[in-house]
Amino acid sequence: MIENAACAGDLTFTERPYAEQRPICFRCPVRVECLEGALGEKTSEYTRAGLRPDQLAKLRGLRKASVVAVCRGCGAEFLRASNRQVHCSVACRQAWSNRRRDERRAVAS
Ligand SMILES: [Zn+2]
Numbered sequence: 001m002i003e004n005a006a007c008a009g010d011l012t013f014t015e016r017p018y019a020e021q022r023p024i025c026f027r028c029p030v031r032v033e034c035l036e037g038a039l040g041e042k043t044s045e046y047t048r049a050g051l052r053p054d055q056l057a058k059l060r061g062l063r064k065a066s067v068v069a070v071c072r073g074c075g076a077e078f079l080r081a082s083n084r085q086v087h088c089s090v091a092c093r094q095a096w097s098n099r100r101r102d103e104r105r106a107v108a109s
Helices: 018-026 031-040 053-065 090-108
Strands: 067-071 077-078
Touching: 018 031, 031 053
Parallel strands: none
Antiparallel strands: 067 077
C-alpha cells in the first residue's frame, strides 16, 4: 500500500469483499501509481487499483504482448502484436526475406 492511498491504514482492506474494495480504489488519489506497482509484480494476492488479482494478471499478459520492440530490418521501434513479430511492417519483413534469398543464391553460385 502507498502513502496517501485510500486504503492506507485500513487494516481489513485486503480481506474485504471485492464489492467493498472497488469503490475505495476508485476514489483513491494514487490509483495509477498503485496500478503501476501492481503490474510490476509477478502476481498479486489482493485487489489493487480496483482490479482483482485475475484482472491484474490479464492486464500483465496484454502488456507483455504489446511491448515495444526494435525492428530487425530497419531498427525502428514499433509496438508488436505478438512475441513472434520481429519486423515493424510487411515491407520490412519482405525486404528481410528477399535479402535472405539473395544471400542463399550468392552462396549457391
Ligand atoms: Zn522496420
